[in-house]
Amino acid sequence: MLSDVDQRDEVLNLAEAAHFIRVSEKTLRNMARSGRIPCRKVGREWRFLRYSLEEWLAGVGPATSVEEPSPLYQQAPLFTETVGTRTTDGKAGFADTAFTKNRNEPLHRWVPWIAGFSSSFVSQILEHISSGEAREVTVLDPFAGVGTTLVEGLRFGFSVVGFEINPYAALACDVKLSCAWRSLKPLSDSILALEALWHRGQVAGRNPIAEPPPNFRSKIPFFSPAIEHQVLLVQDFILEQEDPFVKQVLKLALGAVMVSFSNYSYEPSLSTRIAAGKRNIENADVLGILCEKLREIESDIEFFAQHMRGIGYRPKHKIYLNSYLEKSDSILADSVDILITSPPYLNNYHYVRNTRPQLYWLGLVEENSDLKRLEEENFGQFWQTVRSGPEVTLGFSMPDLEGVLRSIAERNTERGTYGGAGWASYASTYFNDCHRFFEVTRRVMKPGGQVVVVIGNNIVQGVHVETDRFLAEIAKLHGFTVEGMHEVRKKRTGSSIVNSAVRAGVTKKRVELHETAVELRAPE
Numbered sequence: 001m002l003s004d005v006d007q008r009d010e011v012l013n014l015a016e017a018a019h020f021i022r023v024s025e026k027t028l029r030n031m032a033r034s035g036r037i038p039c040r041k042v043g044r045e046w047r048f049l050r051y052s053l054e055e056w057l058a059g060v061g062p063a064t065s066v067e068e069p070s071p072l073y074q075q076a077p078l079f080t081e082t083v084g085t086r087t088t089d090g091k092a093g094f095a096d097t098a099f100t101k102n103r104n105e106p107l108h109r110w111v112p113w114i115a116g117f118s119s120s121f122v123s124q125i126l127e128h129i130s131s132g133e134a135r136e137v138t139v140l141d142p143f144a145g146v147g148t149t150l151v152e153g154l155r156f157g158f159s160v161v162g163f164e165i166n167p168y169a170a171l172a173c174d175v176k177l178s179c180a181w182r183s184l185k186p187l188s189d190s191i192l193a194l195e196a197l198w199h200r201g202q203v204a205g206r207n208p209i210a211e212p213p214p215n216f217r218s219k220i221p222f223f224s225p226a227i228e229h230q231v232l233l234v235q236d237f238i239l240e241q242e243d244p245f246v247k248q249v250l251k252l253a254l255g256a257v258m259v260s261f262s263n264y265s266y267e268p269s270l271s272t273r274i275a276a277g278k279r280n281i282e283n284a285d286v287l288g289i290l291c292e293k294l295r296e297i298e299s300d301i302e303f304f305a306q307h308m309r310g311i312g313y314r315p316k317h318k319i320y321l322n323s324y325l326e327k328s329d330s331i332l333a334d335s336v337d338i339l340i341t342s343p344p345y346l347n348n349y350h351y352v353r354n355t356r357p358q359l360y361w362l363g364l365v366e367e368n369s370d371l372k373r374l375e376e377e378n379f380g381q382f383w384q385t386v387r388s389g390p391e392v393t394l395g396f397s398m399p400d401l402e403g404v405l406r407s408i409a410e411r412n413t414e415r416g417t418y419g420g421a422g423w424a425s426y427a428s429t430y431f432n433d434c435h436r437f438f439e440v441t442r443r444v445m446k447p448g449g450q451v452v453v454v455i456g457n458n459i460v461q462g463v464h465v466e467t468d469r470f471l472a473e474i475a476k477l478h479g480f481t482v483e484g485m486h487e488v489r490k491k492r493t494g495s496s497i498v499n500s501a502v503r504a505g506v507t508k509k510r511v512e513l514h515e516t517a518v519e520l521r522a523p524e
Contacts, residue, residue, distance in 0.1 A: 010050045017048040021057060030105075033123050035155070035307045041127075106300040107179075110293075111172045111256045113146045114268050114354070117342050117454055121488070121517075122152040125340055125452055129158070135313065140336040140444065142324035142343070142437070143379065147173035149340045150317065154180075155307065159316040161331060163324035165377050167364035168255055168355045170321045175248050177317040179301045180308040186243040187301070190250065191294045194237060198287040208232035210239070215367055216360035220272055220280075222262050230286035231258070231361070253293045255358040261286055262357065270354045323377045325433060328440040336444045342454035343437065346430050346467050348383045379437075380430035387422030395432045396477065401470050404463060411461040423461045434471055438478040445522035451480065454488065456515045468516035479523035486517040 012020060017039075018028040029046065031037045038052040103109050108119045129137055139153035144162030146169050153160035154177065164170040210232045216222070223231055231254070238250045259265065261284035267276045274280065308314070320330055344351060352359075352374045359365040365374075375385050386392060394402055405427055411420030441451065458465045472482045490512065 012048045012050055012053070014046050014048075017046075017053060020048075020050065021053055030120065033120070033127075035310065036303075106303050107151050107176050108148055110176070110252065110297055110300070111146045111169075112266075113169070114266065114349075116145045116148050119148055119152050121454075122149050122340055123155075125338070125450075126152060126156045126158070129156070129338060135159075135315070137337045138335055140331070140339045141341045142328075142339070142441070143341050144173050144319060145169050145342075147176045147319075150319070151176050154315055154317060155304075157311045157313070157315055158337075161316075161318045161320075161336075163320045163322055163327065165321070165323050165374055166351060166355060166359075167321060168358040168362065170319055171248060171252055171255070171362070171364070173319040175245075175252050177319060178245070179249075180305040181314065182245050182301070184298065184301060184305070186246050187249055187294075187298060190241055190243075190246045191291065191298060194234075194287065194294070195291050197233075197237070198291055206233055208236050210235035213360040213363070213366075216356070218264070218357075220263055220274070222264060222357055224263060224280060224282045226283040227261055227281065227286060230284075234286065234290060235361075249294070249297060251362045253290055253297060255362050257289050257293050258357060258361065261289060264357070266354070269350065270356070323379075325379070325436050325440060326377070328444060331444045333443050334446050336449060337446055338450045338452075339441065339445065340452045343434075344379045345456050346380065346427060346458040346460065346465060347456070348426070350382055350384075351378065352382075380433050381426070383423060383426040386425045386429050387417045389425070391421065392425035392428040392432070394428050396435050396474075398470070398473060398477075401431060401473075404465055407463045408461050408465075411463065420461045427460055427465065431470065431474070434474050435477070438475050438480065442478050442480070442522065447522060447524045449522040451475075451520040451522060453518045453520070454515055455518060457513055459511060459513070464511045468518055472518050472520070475518070475520050480520040481523075482518070483521055484517075484519035486519060487514050488517050489515040 014025055014028060018025045032039045032046050038056055039046050039048045105119050137158040139149065139158045139160045141149035141162045144150055144164040147162065150160040150162045150173060162173060164173060208229065212228065234254055238247055241247050241250065261281055263273050263280045264270055265273050265276055265278065320327060352371055365371060375382055394405060405424050408427060409420045409424035413419050445451065453471065455468045455471050458467050468485065472485060476482060
């Protein structure tokens with residue numbers, strides 16, 4: 001039997017440590033990855049000292065985790081011994097990509113984002129890169145969204161670079177990437193001032209100076225009058241702030257919560273609450289909701305700053321408010337070690353329209369022409385932007401894909417631009433952009449660098465499109481090696497979408513939509 005002294009020096013594995021502090025193994029693993037608990041990674045396993053856990057529980061010990069160095073590149077696939085084949089989630093070992101898993105994670109939980117993926121998915125990939133050579137590692141996300149890949153890269157001590165055309169998402173990235181090195185006091189003072197207005201009940205009797213964005217239009221009023229009054233007073237408060245970073249945080253917080261007290265909701269696309277069978281929101285505690293979000297942000301910044309100080313140096317970070325396909329020359333050739341991303345899917349989800357309220361109300365766009373530019377710069381554009389234009393054909397040779405595109409074009413010809421021809425042009429535009437993506441990615445990747453692209457299959461005009469498989473085939477045209485096709489998540493599908501393929505006679509069985517992590521290696 002161990003003595004009390006020997007017990008305190010005892011080394012615990014993950015299961016033993018989880019039992020000791022009374023949490024699940026999954027929770028403890030996430031805490032270890034994010035540096036919230038004292039531990040060390042030995043090989044691929046986490047190890048914990050009992051006495052360090054006791055001190056941490058008592059609030060007297062540091063919360064730092066250390067990972068032992070491993071080779072910069074794993075010459076075998078990251079997640080499976082099977083090369084170039086499709087695997088399931090259980091066999092591949094990938095974390096679930098669902099963005100909903102970010103709801104309780106510091107920084108990641110700030111902004112709801114339907115098109116994102118989970119931080120645990122990204123961190124699992126980055127764990128295979130040497131922490132000992134972190135200063136020399138660059139992580140790229142060409143479709144950064146609200147910054148999941150970039151934040152996780154910084155957390156590991158890597159330099160990160162991202163591209164994002166949506167100004168609202170880019171704002172989220174900018175705040176997250178820079179917050180660890182900002183003074184927290186100006187933000188804390190601003191939150192206190194806003195809370196004072198809230199507690200004193202000084203909202204109802206004040207007339208706002210700010211006005212609703214003049215060019216923002218919606219089917220019904222976006223905010224009910226009492227709520228709009230409060231939102232305009234918040235905008236007055238934002239304009240009064242002198243610190244530029246504080247203004248950014250306040251804008252981001254307002255953007256994150258504004259739909260929750262509007263007459264619209266995500267279903268998953270932005271639509272009126274009435275259309276979704278919900279009542280309009282006549283009044284809400286706007287300042288209270290906003291202050292709660294700001295306190296969450298403040299707490300996360302403090303936590304993240306503490307973690308980054310423990311790294312001992314400041315990794316480089318950059319977010320470009322540009323299209324990756326158009327501005328990738330901003331990155332030096334052969335400079336990226338690992339690329340983790342999820343481009344827009346071939347599902348016509350209109351990312352621009354679904355952030356219109358934030359873009360206008362936060363002053364990030366002013367005219368409809370600004371939105372038009374974002375639509376045209378979007379990866380693959382949108383069906384609405386190409387359906388009435390000249391026919392778009394595939395710009396490279398791939399007979400299987402060309403056959404699928406012909407099948408789409410032949411559907412519903414009597415509907416004109418709303419029929420298959422317009423959808424075929426949309427799909428062709430999408431795959432042409434996939435081709436350009438790998439063309440520019442080959443230039444920026446270091447020889448042998450790792451690329452992981454999360455993408456889903458699709459149903460277009462009743463035709464099943466194996467988007468993930470075609471994307472992998474396009475990558476091979478540019479010299480990339482396909483090291484794995486990992487099915488990471490089943491997707492919910494409405495019966496109208498799935499059954500449309502059956503009614504059209506294209507499929508003899510139910511088509512199941514899923515997401516795949518396509519694992520690639522850049523040419524040596």
